[in-house]
Amino acid sequence: MADNRVLTEVLRQLVDTFSYIDPGLVPYIADQLNLSKAEVLGVISFYEDFRTDKPPAHVIRICQAEACQAVGARQLIEHSHTEKYSGLDDIEIGTVSCLGLCACGPALICNNNVYGKVNTSKFDSLIHSLARHK
Amino acid sequence: MSSSNTSPVKVYIPLDSAAIAMGANSVTQSLEALLNTHVLNVQIIRNGSRGMIWAEPVLEVLSARGRIAFANVTSEVVEQLFTLGVFDPALNTDELVPDFHPSYLGFTEEIPWLKKQQRLTFERCGISDPLDLDEYINLGGLKALKQVLGQAPQKTVDAIKHSGLRGRGGAAFPAGIKWQTVYECINDTKYIVCNADEGDSGTFADRMIMEGDPFLLIEGMVIAGCATGAKSGYIYLRSEYPVARKILTQAINIAKHHQLLGDDILGSEFDFNIELFVGAGAYICGEETSLLESLEGRRGEVRSKPPLPAHQGLFGKPTLIHNVISLCSVPAAIKDNGTVYASIGTKRSLGTLTIQLAGNVKRGGLIEIPFGASLREVIEEYGGGSQSGRPVHAIQIGGPLGAYLPESVWDTPLDYEAFTEIDAGIGHGGIIVFDDTVNLREQAEYAFQFCVEESCGKCTPCRIGSQRGVDHFQNAENPTLVDLDSVGKLCDLMESASLCAMGGMTPIPVRSAMRYFPEDFNQPYRSKGEPSA
Numbered sequence: 001m002a003d004n005r006v007l008t009e010v011l012r013q014l015v016d017t018f019s020y021i022d023p024g025l026v027p028y029i030a031d032q033l034n035l036s037k038a039e040v041l042g043v044i045s046f047y048e049d050f051r052t053d054k055p056p057a058h059v060i061r062i063c064q065a066e067a068c069q070a071v072g073a074r075q076l077i078e079h080s081h082t083e084k085y086s087g088l089d090d091i092e093i094g095t096v097s098c099l100g101l102c103a104c105g106p107a108l109i110c111n112n113n114v115y116g117k118v119n120t121s122k123f124d125s126l127i128h129s130l131a132r133h134k
Numbered sequence: 135m136s137s138s139n140t141s142p143v144k145v146y147i148p149l150d151s152a153a154i155a156m157g158a159n160s161v162t163q164s165l166e167a168l169l170n171t172h173v174l175n176v177q178i179i180r181n182g183s184r185g186m187i188w189a190e191p192v193l194e195v196l197s198a199r200g201r202i203a204f205a206n207v208t209s210e211v212v213e214q215l216f217t218l219g220v221f222d223p224a225l226n227t228d229e230l231v232p233d234f235h236p237s238y239l240g241f242t243e244e245i246p247w248l249k250k251q252q253r254l255t256f257e258r259c260g261i262s263d264p265l266d267l268d269e270y271i272n273l274g275g276l277k278a279l280k281q282v283l284g285q286a287p288q289k290t291v292d293a294i295k296h297s298g299l300r301g302r303g304g305a306a307f308p309a310g311i312k313w314q315t316v317y318e319c320i321n322d323t324k325y326i327v328c329n330a331d332e333g334d335s336g337t338f339a340d341r342m343i344m345e346g347d348p349f350l351l352i353e354g355m356v357i358a359g360c361a362t363g364a365k366s367g368y369i370y371l372r373s374e375y376p377v378a379r380k381i382l383t384q385a386i387n388i389a390k391h392h393q394l395l396g397d398d399i400l401g402s403e404f405d406f407n408i409e410l411f412v413g414a415g416a417y418i419c420g421e422e423t424s425l426l427e428s429l430e431g432r433r434g435e436v437r438s439k440p441p442l443p444a445h446q447g448l449f450g451k452p453t454l455i456h457n458v459i460s461l462c463s464v465p466a467a468i469k470d471n472g473t474v475y476a477s478i479g480t481k482r483s484l485g486t487l488t489i490q491l492a493g494n495v496k497r498g499g500l501i502e503i504p505f506g507a508s509l510r511e512v513i514e515e516y517g518g519g520s521q522s523g524r525p526v527h528a529i530q531i532g533g534p535l536g537a538y539l540p541e542s543v544w545d546t547p548l549d550y551e552a553f554t555e556i557d558a559g560i561g562h563g564g565i566i567v568f569d570d571t572v573n574l575r576e577q578a579e580y581a582f583q584f585c586v587e588e589s590c591g592k593c594t595p596c597r598i599g600s601q602r603g604v605d606h607f608q609n610a611e612n613p614t615l616v617d618l619d620s621v622g623k624l625c626d627l628m629e630s631a632s633l634c635a636m637g638g639m640t641p642i643p644v645r646s647a648m649r650y651f652p653e654d655f656n657q658p659y660r661s662k663g664e665p666s667a
Contacts, residue, residue, distance in 0.1 A: 004431030046433040048415030065335030070493030100338035103187035103498030116155030
């Protein structure tokens with residue numbers, strides 16, 4: 001019998017272990033769980049966490065939600081888009097909607113570590129420290 | 135309690151995400167480094183957060199006369215406190231003048247911000263190590279469960295009914311009706327599902343209680359299982375909460391080892407198990423039917439109702455699905471058959487509301503008070519005004535699908551029905567404060583944008599309507615003028631024809647912005663603080 005329940009467990013384990021899902025595994029997963037490739041891909045594409053490209057060493061997600069907007073998240077995100085942060089090989093910068101750090105925003109999460117009250121200079125020093133510890 | 139020379143001085147530093155985000159881990163490391171280089175008899179306890187997020191990291195020291203607290207502690211402050219003898223067993227709190235150190239807050243229990251609150255659900259949060267089960271029991275934990283295990287299920291369901299508890303996830307549906315429905319379903323398999331997919335901006339009560347008092351959630355779920363006849367439960371936790379994930383995993387294991395989960399709970403004949411399921415980054419999965427789809431391993435697409443989850447929920451079985459705070463409120467709610475809980479609050483909004491005060495506010499955090507206080511009281515008395523020092527201009531209450539409210543309605547009491555009357559909702563109790571640099575046109579556009587990103591795509595009004603909404607803002611022939619009539623009609627359509635609250639409630643922030651802040655809709659995108667071109 002097709003088992004979807006196991007599917008998300010498998011995908012979660014893959015992401016937790018390898019930080020992404022190799023698309024080459026999709027036919028194998030589908031076969032093992034008696035699902036169609038479309039079903040597997042459908043689930044993968046629905047969820048933000050189930051990425052199919054290998055992330056760089058450091059992944060930063062800046063909270064873009066309202067509570068952080070109220071204390072400067074828009075400006076912080078704009079700052080992260082400036083030229084000095086484009087083309088960093090080891091660091092990927094993106095956004096997230098809410099980290100539950102709404103009373104100490106702007107917040108971000110970097111490799112599962114959380115940071116609060118991140119202003120542009122705190123952001124710069126975080127990037128700097130990541131670049132040093134390659 | 136006395137601290138003799140032989141027993142260590144207890145120092146508390148929270149392990150809560152917000153405290154960590156503000157530096158609690160490095161504060162702990164600094165103190166540990168001090169302990170390595172000096173002869174100090176100190177025991178560091180990582181507790182939950184008391185909810186004073188404005189003061190995090192908070193460091194507390196247990197003195198002979200109670201716990202004293204220090205706010206916004208850094209590694210430097212730790213060094214200074216050490217020099218001042220704060221970690222000395224002979225510390226005499228009588229000698230501590232209020233300004234002996236800028237971080238000093240006095241006795242924790244006397245801090246007005248905390249003292250004014252009435253904590254029932256958050257009674258224990260921040261007091262002890264969240265994984266110390268003995269402390270949980272010492273502080274009153276498991277009393278409710280023990281009583282429930284020894285009584286008829288209907289009696290527990292009745293207590294929930296009498297308490298007046300309503301779902302704290304946002305919809306405020308009477309919990310007793312849900313419990314009775316699931317209890318009456320005849321089925322060998324029933325489920326308790328805890329919705330811990332707290333994705334609404336401005337809300338963090340679920341995260342705080344899961345990190346700070348995880349056994350309370352377990353106790354609430356076991357009680358719900360015992361009362362409705364369910365033997366298994368799932369916690370659907372969002373992946374954006376790595377600390378909560380770690381703590382819940384440990385708490386569930388500890389509970390299993392101590393017969394709080396598994397077979398014959400606490401020596402009774404009741405069996406119950408809990409499985410932690412980690413979501414994968416989809417806001418929509420906070421909607422209950424989408425959550426169930428996701429839990430079954432599929433795309434988190436919303437189901438049409440009926441059937442209600444109480445009749446046919448997870449895997450088609452009767453399912454009691456509740457938000458974290460609802461389940462965590464159960465032990466307090468059923469005390470004395472619900473009479474105590476029902477005596478607190480207003481008309482039909484009974485018990486306490488766990489307000490999460492956030493955004494541009496001086497003293498944000500977790501505020502648990504009876505229903506009925508006004509928004510203004512919360513912002514002024516607890517919040518202390520804006521963080522930026524500029525005038526508070528707008529308040530969004532109830533998450534991204536909640537209304538933006540101007541000062542003219544801040545005297546509305548926090549009561550579910552009173553908020554319905556002003557076309558707003560309390561939701562999960564998240565309050566976001568904005569100062570006068572906010573542009574409500576920008577916020578209204580963001581509401582549509584958010585819906586574009588997070589819509590599950592199943593129904594057209596939400597999937598296409600949200601994109602049309604964004605188009606109205608971005609493609610207006612004259613970028614300074616948004617066609618408010620068309621936006622209004624679009625809102626009508628989304629409200630009446632969307633399958634769930636995502637599309638159905640996105641119009642709430644949009645309409646409230648247009649209605650209460652019209653001045654922001656006929657001007658170019660520019661923060662008010664900036665000079666005009």
